[in-house]
Amino acid sequence: MTKLVEVSELVKRFGEQVAADEASLEVNEGEVVGLLGANGAGKTTLIRCLLGLLDFDSGRVLLLGESPNRNVLRRVGYVPQGLGLYSDLTVEENLDFRREIFGTRVEGVVDDRRVDELSHGLQRRAAFTAALAHRPQILILDEPTSGVGPWTRAELWDTIRAEVSNGAGALVTTHHLDEAEYCDRLVLMAAGRVVKSGSLSELISGETAVEVTTDRRDEAFAALTEAALLTVLSGSKLRVVSADLQQVTRILSAEGIAGHAAAVAASLDEVFIATSSR
Amino acid sequence: MTWSVEKLRVEIEGRLALCDVDLRLESGTVTAVVGGDGAGKTTLCRVLTGLLRPTSGSLSLPATIGYQPAGSGSWGDLTVRENLRFVGDAHRFSNAHFSERLGELMEATALGPAIDRLAMHLSGGMRQKLGVAMALLPRPELAVLDEPTTGVDPVSRIELWQLITRSVTSGTTIVLTTTYLDEAARAGTILALEAGSPLAYGTLTEIGRLLPGALWSTNTQPSEPHRWQRGGVWRVWSPDGHSPPHASRLEPDLNDVLTALSFSTNREGMKS
Numbered sequence: 196m197t198k199l200v201e202v203s204e205l206v207k208r209f210g211e212q213v214a215a216d217e218a219s220l221e222v223n224e225g226e227v228v229g230l231l232g233a234n235g236a237g238k239t240t241l242i243r244c245l246l247g248l249l250d251f252d253s254g255r256v257l258l259l260g261e262s263p264n265r266n267v268l269r270r271v272g273y274v275p276q277g278l279g280l281y282s283d284l285t286v287e288e289n290l291d292f293r294r295e296i297f298g299t300r301v302e303g304v305v306d307d308r309r310v311d312e313l314s315h316g317l318q319r320r321a322a323f324t325a326a327l328a329h330r331p332q333i334l335i336l337d338e339p340t341s342g343v344g345p346w347t348r349a350e351l352w353d354t355i356r357a358e359v360s361n362g363a364g365a366l367v368t369t370h371h372l373d374e375a376e377y378c379d380r381l382v383l384m385a386a387g388r389v390v391k392s393g394s395l396s397e398l399i400s401g402e403t404a405v406e407v408t409t410d411r412r413d414e415a416f417a418a419l420t421e422a423a424l425l426t427v428l429s430g431s432k433l434r435v436v437s438a439d440l441q442q443v444t445r446i447l448s449a450e451g452i453a454g455h456a457a458a459v460a461a462s463l464d465e466v467f468i469a470t471s472s473r
Numbered sequence: 474m475t476w477s478v479e480k481l482r483v484e485i486e487g488r489l490a491l492c493d494v495d496l497r498l499e500s501g502t503v504t505a506v507v508g509g510d511g512a513g514k515t516t517l518c519r520v521l522t523g524l525l526r527p528t529s530g531s532l533s534l535p536a537t538i539g540y541q542p543a544g545s546g547s548w549g550d551l552t553v554r555e556n557l558r559f560v561g562d563a564h565r566f567s568n569a570h571f572s573e574r575l576g577e578l579m580e581a582t583a584l585g586p587a588i589d590r591l592a593m594h595l596s597g598g599m600r601q602k603l604g605v606a607m608a609l610l611p612r613p614e615l616a617v618l619d620e621p622t623t624g625v626d627p628v629s630r631i632e633l634w635q636l637i638t639r640s641v642t643s644g645t646t647i648v649l650t651t652t653y654l655d656e657a658a659r660a661g662t663i664l665a666l667e668a669g670s671p672l673a674y675g676t677l678t679e680i681g682r683l684l685p686g687a688l689w690s691t692n693t694q695p696s697e698p699h700r701w702q703r704g705g706v707w708r709v710w711s712p713d714g715h716s717p718p719h720a721s722r723l724e725p726d727l728n729d730v731l732t733a734l735s736f737s738t739n740r741e742g743m744k745s
Binding site: 231232233234235236314315316341343344345346347348349353356370371372373376377378379395412413416417420425426427428429430431433436462464465467468471 | 501507508509510511512596597598624625626627629630631632634635637638639641642643652654655660661676677701702703704705728731732735
């Protein structure tokens with residue numbers, strides 16, 4: 196398997212702030228790696244260092260086996276958070292521009308509407324077309340589906356998976372569980388560090404949350420939050436994040452609240468929160 | 474109390490924006506409105522908050538309604554405290570009453586350390602929390618939150634849900650919009666909109682029952698017409714319930730059910 200991206204022990208400081216703290220990750224051919232983290236965890240910093248858009252303090256960054264440079268970037272498809280399209284140009288003019296700067300053949304749907312006349316979902320699709328049209332070997336996508344609806348999101352993911360099954364690789368940042376299941380491997384970042392990595396099932400395996408079923412929901416919520424437990428609604432039930440079953444049972448019985456508490460498999464969000472706060 | 478919306482229809486400049494929408498909003502519940510771009514989510518929020526008059530239909534809604542418009546709704550050049558103060562003043566809160574409510578909301582949102590920061594200098598997650606806090610400050614009977622968690626990271630998102638749960642358990646009814654199906658599944662009731670019309674409405678269990686036939690998952694690309702992929706695994710919906718080859722029966726989640734329903738309603742342009 197060819198390594199498309201290799202970041203090892205990357206350190207990037209902004210003054211006192213350590214944005215990347217010995218962060219390491221790899222992306223191989225034929226795989227989608229999801230990079231997850233809260234705002235400010237260092238995801239975008241890592242991507243900007245990887246693309247050579249930002250100098251770093253120490254560590255090693257290889258993109259398609261080379262230090263980031265103008266030539267290697269021709270084989271990279273990048274969709275930044277802000278889409279990277281000129282909103283006062285048409286989609287076609289944006290594609291022409293790419294053709295000029297990359298010196299590559301760019302094929303795609305011709306659309307002579309200005310980017311700012313398109314709906315958010317269509318803008319996202321146009322950004323994908325622009326970033327993928329030169330058949331890059333590695334896709335780097337920073338929150339590629341933010342703000343689009345569920346079906347447009349599924350279509351964009353079909354596009355990513357199709358490129359990857361043709362041998363490309365992808366590094367994708369996301370905030371959402373809905374998207375993590377499309378990734379072959381996930382890397383969790385918190386405060387500049389990689390805190391956990393593995394497949395979705397590896398990350399959530401063995402982790403639990405507590406689900407509470409009771410007719411006295413409102414009182415149960417008050418008692419659990421009073422004990423500083425992170426508690427949220429889940430349909431007609433309550434879910435307590437990163438708590439143990441005995442503690443929840445004890446709190447409920449101390450308040451005389453009848454109900455049923457059970458340890459259930461944690462969601463990725465819940466694992467993420469438990470990991471970031473540990 | 475139960476509030477309701479019946480046979481709502483909204484036309485904007487001759488274009489149908491919402492059609493046949495019914496809602497029953499019981500006190501102390503969350504209803505999630507889910508859908509893509511142009512599905513009608515924001516239009517529905519605007520009707521519920523009285524900003525847009527429906528073309529037809531009947532509304533029975535409470536007197537006090539809190540609203541968070543999409544994109545936070547706070548004023549960037551006011552501080553956190555000033556934004557909340559503005560809402561308090563609009564609702565004629567006394568100083569003492571406002572201070573008490575401010576204290577509660579600062580505790581619930583963890584925005585205390587940023588109380589004198591301009592809203593424009595807050596992170597995305599903090600700004601959304603401020604927007605939700607502004608909508609909930611007057612303890613409205615109904616709060617309408619338009620995409621409160623869009624662009625918000627998982628830590629802030631769970632804190633927002635704890636804030637929402639806190640308000641629901643003290644009796645507020647909440648309608649919120651989201652583009653995320655795992656999040657919609659947290660709400661007791663879900664309204665899925667597609668091009669202005671309801672695709673499904675009810676609890677998770679009720680919506681599951683709306684789908685005829687059976688759902689299957691398989692690792693090999695099936696030949697059935699109603700197929701799609703999730704994370705490299707194929708899904709098949711067979712309206713008559715028959716099993717495709719090498720497939721196993723699936724316990725569907727909201728995402729699966731809504732995708733299959735969008736096939737069953739047979740609308741153009743949903744899935745390729």
